[in-house]
Amino acid sequence: MSKAISLRRQGTVKSAGAPGWNPLSISRGYGGYLIGFASLFVIWHLAAVYLVGSALFPPPGQVLAKAGVLIWSGVLLEHIAVSLRRILIGFFLGSLAGIPIGLAMGSFPAVRKILEPYTEFFRFIPAVAMITVAVIWFGIGEESKIFLIIYTTIFIVILNTAAGVGAIAKNKTRAARSLGASSFQVFRYVALPATVPYILTGMRLAMANSFVTIVAAELVAANEGLGKMLWDSRLYMLVDDIFVALVSLGLLGFVIDRLFRWAIFAFAGRYSPVA
Amino acid sequence: MALVSLRNVGKTYRSLQGDDYVAVEDFNIEIEAGEFFCLLGTSGCGKTTVLTMLAGFEQPTTGRIEIDGRIIEAPGADRGVVFQGDDSLYEWLTAVENIEFGLRMRGIERKERRDRALHYLELVGLKGQENKHPSELSGGMKQRIQIARVLANEPRMLLMDEPFAALDAQTRLSMQSELLKIQASTNKSVLFITHDIDEAVTLADRIGVMRAGPASSIKGIVDVDLAQDERERTNDRFLDIYKTVYGMIREEVGIAMSRQEKAAGQGA
Numbered sequence: 001m002s003k004a005i006s007l008r009r010q011g012t013v014k015s016a017g018a019p020g021w022n023p024l025s026i027s028r029g030y031g032g033y034l035i036g037f038a039s040l041f042v043i044w045h046l047a048a049v050y051l052v053g054s055a056l057f058p059p060p061g062q063v064l065a066k067a068g069v070l071i072w073s074g075v076l077l078e079h080i081a082v083s084l085r086r087i088l089i090g091f092f093l094g095s096l097a098g099i100p101i102g103l104a105m106g107s108f109p110a111v112r113k114i115l116e117p118y119t120e121f122f123r124f125i126p127a128v129a130m131i132t133v134a135v136i137w138f139g140i141g142e143e144s145k146i147f148l149i150i151y152t153t154i155f156i157v158i159l160n161t162a163a164g165v166g167a168i169a170k171n172k173t174r175a176a177r178s179l180g181a182s183s184f185q186v187f188r189y190v191a192l193p194a195t196v197p198y199i200l201t202g203m204r205l206a207m208a209n210s211f212v213t214i215v216a217a218e219l220v221a222a223n224e225g226l227g228k229m230l231w232d233s234r235l236y237m238l239v240d241d242i243f244v245a246l247v248s249l250g251l252l253g254f255v256i257d258r259l260f261r262w263a264i265f266a267f268a269g270r271y272s273p274v275a
Numbered sequence: 276m277a278l279v280s281l282r283n284v285g286k287t288y289r290s291l292q293g294d295d296y297v298a299v300e301d302f303n304i305e306i307e308a309g310e311f312f313c314l315l316g317t318s319g320c321g322k323t324t325v326l327t328m329l330a331g332f333e334q335p336t337t338g339r340i341e342i343d344g345r346i347i348e349a350p351g352a353d354r355g356v357v358f359q360g361d362d363s364l365y366e367w368l369t370a371v372e373n374i375e376f377g378l379r380m381r382g383i384e385r386k387e388r389r390d391r392a393l394h395y396l397e398l399v400g401l402k403g404q405e406n407k408h409p410s411e412l413s414g415g416m417k418q419r420i421q422i423a424r425v426l427a428n429e430p431r432m433l434l435m436d437e438p439f440a441a442l443d444a445q446t447r448l449s450m451q452s453e454l455l456k457i458q459a460s461t462n463k464s465v466l467f468i469t470h471d472i473d474e475a476v477t478l479a480d481r482i483g484v485m486r487a488g489p490a491s492s493i494k495g496i497v498d499v500d501l502a503q504d505e506r507e508r509t510n511d512r513f514l515d516i517y518k519t520v521y522g523m524i525r526e527e528v529g530i531a532m533s534r535q536e537k538a539a540g541q542g543a
């Protein structure tokens with residue numbers, strides 16, 4: 001029932017975003033993004049060709065051509081796939097562990113007191129600072145990267161989830177109790193759905209941080225991945241390749257973040273404007 | 276025997292600064308089965324505190340609260356609560372899903388609970404709004420959902436905390452008469468909290484007037500011996516009762532103000 005409604009709503013949003021020059025429809029649909037991205041490339045081009053005019057700052061056309069070559073040879077997609085795979089595995093494992101821990105911390109003061117020293121301590125040790133020990137412990141392969149992404153993800157997800165539980169209006173759980181819900185039912189049918197927007201927001205933040213971590217980790221110690229590509233390109237002064245890697249990171253992050261925003265709105269946006 | 280009795284009930288809150296605040300002390304009322312009892316008092320006097328204990332959300336510091344002769348230890352589906360404000364509704368559920376929440380928790384089969392929920396949705400005048408979410412409804416509509424959610428659960432008693440306080444005068448009037456109709460047809464006991472004298476005289480069988488806090492208790496109980504068609508501001512008997520209650524409330528406001536002045540004087 002609610003699914004049908006949300007689908008219908010997306011339908012209206014989409015039709016409002018159809019190409020056209022109504023400024024309102026541009027601000028609500030994809031037209032605005034198109035203009036935004038187009039202007040980004042135009043400014044980049046102008047800056048590279050007329051302002052800088054150096055081989056160290058290639059214009060977008062040249063980078064695009066290089067990207068075509070790298071895609072054709074399979075190198076670029078290989079690097080992207082490796083980085084993305086590391087992010088996704090670590091991100092899902094970190095979220096999988098972080099959500100129940102956050103729910104428990106938010107629901108039970110005893111659990112909060114026991115676990116808070118951990119979250120408060122590790123929160124201030126950034127994942128990039130852990131690269132060194134990760135490599136010493138797990139080597140330069142997949143394990144160290146996945147460990148680092150889990151580390152990046154888990155604390156952000158825990159803190160947001162616990163904050164979400166803490167933000168539930170007392171009257172919501174009280175109403176459930178006086179309607180006959182058991183403690184477990186209050187948890188399952190009130191605390192959990194009320195916290196979903198916070199969980200998704202935490203995951204979205206964690207995903208953004210995962211990009212930072214993976215590039216840093218691959219720069220320092222890796223055989224593959226976008227970070228490694230950046231490092232090697234610098235070594236051989238392949239400026240075009242550096243830019244291809246940078247643009248790939250930006251696009252990848254943008255697409256994934258859009259997916260998250262879409263999920264937050266589709267799932268929870270109607271009742272919780274946290275996105 | 277009364278359905279509900281509160282005997283020598285007291286509630287002391289511990290503030291965040293660590294000192295104690297006696298909200299209610301030596302509070303006594305009895306509510307009969309089928310009775311519409313209004314608890315009336317100035318804002319902050321302790322009305323919600325009493326309801327919170329009767330609902331079982333909090334325990335009294337002293338005294339006994341009983342329903343059917345048994346001490347109230349926890350919330351239960353026999354006492355349906357309509358909360359002050361609308362933050363008790365579930366924004367992720369539709370109107371009808373909110374209304375059937377209690378039935379769902381109690382394991383009532385899908386088709387039956389949906390039918391019952393729709394029945395009460397219609398009863399509170401929201402037919403056709405069943406698939407809207409709370410964020411798409413007006414304040415008055417949300418209050419109706421709360422009421423329907425409680426009615427659908429078929430409690431023995433309704434505990435209502437200033438349910439119409441946030442509504443415009445017109446909506447409030449129609450909600451009041453709807454509530455009276457519902458109460459007459461279902462014969463449920465009601466504890467209705469309000470700070471509005473007019474509302475209390477319009478609705479109640481009896482009005483319990485509370486003293487100003489701290490350490491509030493019942494100042495007096497006023498019988499509202501009016502027929503349904505007498506419950507209007509233009510009616511003389513209505514006005515007599517109104518004046519009696521008004522006098523009591525005015526006294527309490529005076530006491531509260533002189534206390535405030537004294538406290539301000541001490542602070543200076």
Ligand SMILES: Nc1ncnc2c1ncn2[C@@H]1O[C@H](COP(=O)(O)OP(=O)(O)O)[C@@H](O)[C@H]1O
Pocket residue numbers: 288289290296298316317318319320321322323324325488
């Ligand atoms: N949880 C609480 N902790 C501390 N003080 C409270 C708490 N709840 C209510 N109080 C205090 O008790 C008094 C009565 O509050 P309440 O019962 O909400 O009043 P009313 O519903 O009549 O407006 C107020 O002075 C209020 O500040």
Ligand SMILES: [Mg+2]
Pocket residue numbers: 322323324359436
């Ligand atoms: Mg109150």
